[in-house]
Amino acid sequence: MNGRLGRLHLLWNVLALALAVFTYCYGLDSQHIPKNGDEYPYEHITRLTAASGHLLPLQSELDGMRNTKPPLLFWQGIASTHWGQDWDLWHLRYPSVIYTLLTALLVFLLARRLSGQSETGFVAALTFLAFFSTYRYGRPFLVNPPEVFWFFLPFFTLLYWRQQAFASGFLVPLLLGGEIGIGLLYKSFALLAPVGLALAWWYLHQRRYRWREFLLQDAYKPVLAGIVALALFSLWFVFDPDPQSVWREFVVGENAGKFEAHGGGYWTGLLWGGSSIWALVLGYPMNAGLLAFPVAALFCVAWRRRYQLGDAEQMLWIWMAVLFLVFAVPSQRSARYLLEAMPGVAVLCALNWQRIPRWVFVLTLLAAGVLLALLARLAASLQGEAAGMYGWSFWMLLGVALALAALALSGPQFTRRLVNVVVLLTFLALAAFLRPFDGALGTYDDAARHYVQDKDVWVPCNFRAHDEGDRFMLPAAHVHGYDENWNLQPAELAARYRLFAVQLPFGAEACAGCKVIGQRMEIRGRQSPDELHAMLGGDVFRHLFVKELLVESSLVDPNVPDKNKEGCR
Numbered sequence: 165m166n167g168r169l170g171r172l173h174l175l176w177n178v179l180a181l182a183l184a185v186f187t188y189c190y191g192l193d194s195q196h197i198p199k200n201g202d203e204y205p206y207e208h209i210t211r212l213t214a215a216s217g218h219l220l221p222l223q224s225e226l227d228g229m230r231n232t233k234p235p236l237l238f239w240q241g242i243a244s245t246h247w248g249q250d251w252d253l254w255h256l257r258y259p260s261v262i263y264t265l266l267t268a269l270l271v272f273l274l275a276r277r278l279s280g281q282s283e284t285g286f287v288a289a290l291t292f293l294a295f296f297s298t299y300r301y302g303r304p305f306l307v308n309p310p311e312v313f314w315f316f317l318p319f320f321t322l323l324y325w326r327q328q329a330f331a332s333g334f335l336v337p338l339l340l341g342g343e344i345g346i347g348l349l350y351k352s353f354a355l356l357a358p359v360g361l362a363l364a365w366w367y368l369h370q371r372r373y374r375w376r377e378f379l380l381q382d383a384y385k386p387v388l389a390g391i392v393a394l395a396l397f398s399l400w401f402v403f404d405p406d407p408q409s410v411w412r413e414f415v416v417g418e419n420a421g422k423f424e425a426h427g428g429g430y431w432t433g434l435l436w437g438g439s440s441i442w443a444l445v446l447g448y449p450m451n452a453g454l455l456a457f458p459v460a461a462l463f464c465v466a467w468r469r470r471y472q473l474g475d476a477e478q479m480l481w482i483w484m485a486v487l488f489l490v491f492a493v494p495s496q497r498s499a500r501y502l503l504e505a506m507p508g509v510a511v512l513c514a515l516n517w518q519r520i521p522r523w524v525f526v527l528t529l530l531a532a533g534v535l536l537a538l539l540a541r542l543a544a545s546l547q548g549e550a551a552g553m554y555g556w557s558f559w560m561l562l563g564v565a566l567a568l569a570a571l572a573l574s575g576p577q578f579t580r581r582l583v584n585v586v587v588l589l590t591f592l593a594l595a596a597f598l599r600p601f602d603g604a605l606g607t608y609d610d611a612a613r614h615y616v617q618d619k620d621v622w623v624p625c626n627f628r629a630h631d632e633g634d635r636f637m638l639p640a641a642h643v644h645g646y647d648e649n650w651n652l653q654p655a656e657l658a659a660r661y662r663l664f665a666v667q668l669p670f671g672a673e674a675c676a677g678c679k680v681i682g683q684r685m686e687i688r689g690r691q692s693p694d695e696l697h698a699m700l701g702g703d704v705f706r707h708l709f710v711k712e713l714l715v716e717s718s719l720v721d722p723n724v725p726d727k728n729k730e731g732c733r
Contacts, residue, residue, distance in 0.1 A: 177286035180585050184268075184293040187588050188261050188303055191595040193254040194602045195633055196687060198296075198594075199304035200500075204629040205229050206305055207256065210241035211632070214248035220404045226629055231413040234400055236349040237307050253636060256305040263309035264302035268292050270313075270320045271507045275514045277324055278476045288514035290584040295506055296453020297499070299591050307350050308503055314347030315359055315504040318389070319483055322366060323476055330370045330382075337385040341392025348397040354419050355504075358490040360390045362483045369479060441492055447499035448484070451506055454535075454587045455513075457527040461520045462513055469519075477515060480508040522576055525583045532590045533569045536562055539597050542708070553605070558596050565589035598687075605685045607637055612682025612714050616641040621714070622657070622664040624648045634665070637684075654678065658717035667710045674713055682714035 191197055205226055212223035219239055224230035242248070245255045268289045276285030292298055301308040318340045322329045329336045344359055367382040368375070401407040435441065448463075449456035466473065466481065473481070484505045491501040513520070540562050543554050565586060572582035600606070617640040625631050625645030635643050646652070646664070654675035657664050666674075667686060674680050688710050695707040 173283065176581070177283070177290075180290055180588075181286070183585065183592075184290060184588050185265065187592045187595070188264065188293070188299070189258075190592060191599055191602070192257050192261065192303060193252060194595070194598060195253070195606070195636070196598040196601055197303060198300040200301065200306055201627040201630070203304045203306055204627060204632045205232065206237060206241070206307075207632040208629040210238045210245075210256070210305075211248060211251065211635075213238055214242045214245065217247075221406045221409070228413065228417060229628065231410050232418055233307055234349045234352070234397070234414070235404075236346070237305075237310070240310070241305060251636075251639070253305075257303060260303055260305060260309040263313045264293075264298060267302075267309075267313045267316060267507055270316060271510050274320055274324055275511045278474075278511070279515060284514045284517070287517050287580075287584070288510045290588070291455065291513045292507055292510035294453075294455055294584040294587040294591075295451060295510065296455075296591075297451035297503055297506060299453075301500070301503060308500070311347055311351045311355075312503050312507065314343055314350065315355060316507045317343045317347075318359065318363065319366075319479075319508065322363075323479065326476075330367065333385075334388070337388040338392055340386075341389035342396065344389060345393035345396025348393055349400065352419055353394065353397050353415075356390055356393055358487045358504075360386050361490065362486040363389060365482050365486065366479050369475070369482065441497065443499065444488060444492055444497045444502070447488070447502040448505070448509060450499045451502060452509070454528050454531050454590065455583075457524045457531075458513060458520050458583075459509060461524040462509070462516055465516050465519050466512070477512060480512055483508055517580055522579050525579050526573060528583055529569050529572050529579070529586060532586050533566060535590055536565050536569070536593060539593055543597055553600050554597075558593075561589070561593055561596055565593055601685060601687060608682040608684055608714055613638055613640060615681050616663055616714070618642070619663055620644060620661075622646050622661040624665060624667055624712075654715070658715070658719045660720070661717060662720045663714070663716050665712050665714050667712045670706065670709070670711050672711075674715055675717075677717060677719045679716045679718070680713050681716055684712050684714075686710050686712045 205224075208226060209222055209224045209230065209232070212225065213219070216223050219242070220235060222230055222235060222238060224232075240259050241256050244259050245251050271292045272285040272289040274285075275288030276282050279285070302312070303309075321336065321340060321343070325336075340363065344356065347359075348355060363386040364383070367385060368378045371378045371382060401410055404410050449460045452459040466477070484502075487502055487505045491497060543558065543562075546553050568582050568589065569586045572578045572586060616638055619641055621634075621638055621641045622644050623631050623634040623646070626648045629645075631643050631645030634645075635641075641663075646657070646661075652660075654666050654668070657666055658675045658678050663681070668674075686709065688708055698707055
């Protein structure tokens with residue numbers, strides 16, 4: 165009986181991981197996946213560098229944003245798109261998913277090794293993939309997926325082969341240096357500070373804080389790893405034809421600039437505002453998303469068990485603490501800076517899965533149920549405005565997710581086993597809800613794309629290089645961005661540009677002297693409190709969506725160049 169039950173549990177875990185893989189791949193080419201605006205300038209730099217035919221120097225038309233990151237991310241994009249020949253979001257993003265899934269594999273292996281149970285490994289991997297930060301930052305074309313993998317790998321190496329790894333005099337420190345160095349070439353040399361400090365602390369902890377033994381036998385090991393890592397990072401300066409720009413733009417501008425006080429000064433920013441220490445304190449639960457309740461409970465469980473924690477757990481908590489302390493110092497603080505520790509958080513959650521009270525998981529399930537119900541309400545309202553927008557598969561997905569949430573709430577034997585699956589289904593439901601806006605409703609038709617081929621088109625832009633997203637919809641056009649903050653009316657746009665896109669409420673008409681070439685639907689952001697209240701009352705369509713018109717103006721002299729070429733640059 166136990167053998168049969170064990171096989172059923174294994175089958176369930178394998179199916180749950182298959183669901184996770186599908187969730188992370190579904191809608192990967194979408195313009196509307198949860199992401200960060202940095203994806204746009206990274207796309208811009210990758211596209212222009214690929215077009216140059218050279219890996220270095222990096223190319224950009226953005227002021228002060230050429231050497232914004234080391235080159236590995238951009239080289240990754242160049243390789244995955246075959247030097248820009250397959251320029252689409254899928255080819256740019258799929259390496260990010262591979263990195264995220266590889267990190268989940270490390271989480272699985274480490275949790276299984278520490279617990280001695282495959283079940284715990286599955287829980288850890290699913291928990292990591294069910295963190296919203298993993299879903300948000302682990303799929304787009306961002307530096308975070310490789311960064312999280314390469315900076316977790318050294319700690320995985322030490323914990324997985326613990327006795328042999330800590331005892332190694334040169335081989336493992338050299339290996340750690342190589343792993344860290346690749347991470348630095350994705351993100352920044354500054355990450356050596358938390359990683360190096362945590363490694364030194366781990367070696368000291370392994371020596372049971374016998375300082376003399378640590379200094380004589382181990383202190384050189386993190387130093388050696390750091391030297392190797394910095395040597396790898398310095399190759400950027402060696403091979404870049406313009407190392408002075410790398411120093412000025414990346415070392416001084418991108419890194420030292422994070423210590424500059426903003427607004428009311430350093431101490432004011434430390435205690436108040438969106439970059440305060442309090443925002444960082446909440447960083448780990450915030451990164452967990454719907455699993456914020458179990459992660460917050462994990463801190464309480466660890467505090468109660470602080471004298472019973474195993475060495476591996478203590479070391480993972482040390483890594484979390486070091487990362488928090490180091491990133492509390494710069495004036496810019498964000499939960500995003502704690503992403504490197506989230507694989508360790510997932511392992512700790514799995515090791516303490518049965519110690520976390522059931523009611524904490526119930527809160528996660530209730531929150532997921534509320535989100536699923538909200539998606540159902542929004543979809544029903546949209547279905548009334550645009551018939552056939554959502555097919556039977558979407559409604560079945562919502563039904564299955566809500567049914568599993570109800571089952572998980574119904575009995576303690578189901579709660580912990582189903583909670584991660586319900587969260588993943590919620591992610592999938594969100595992606596399915598947004599998917600129609602990547603189809604005919606949200607894109608220009610073939611006739612419009614053909615009309616603007618090889619022509620300059622101006623599109624609204626609310627973030628630096630935001631117009632890079634429009635290049636995927638109008639691939640044959642020369643796309644430029646105009647700043648939405650200019651608040652230009654259609655008539656004013658028509659006086660400036662021959663071809664432009666403008667976002668208008670449904671029912672509004674294009675300007676006089678304008679010919680509509682194409683039309684699509686776009687999701688609005690930044691609703692006011694009154695608009696949000698109206699949306700909750702059912703008036704969704706009018707406040708959540710706008711129509712975007714692709715317009716040709718007859719008011720501009722064809723012999724006069726378009727104005728304001730700087731756009732959103």
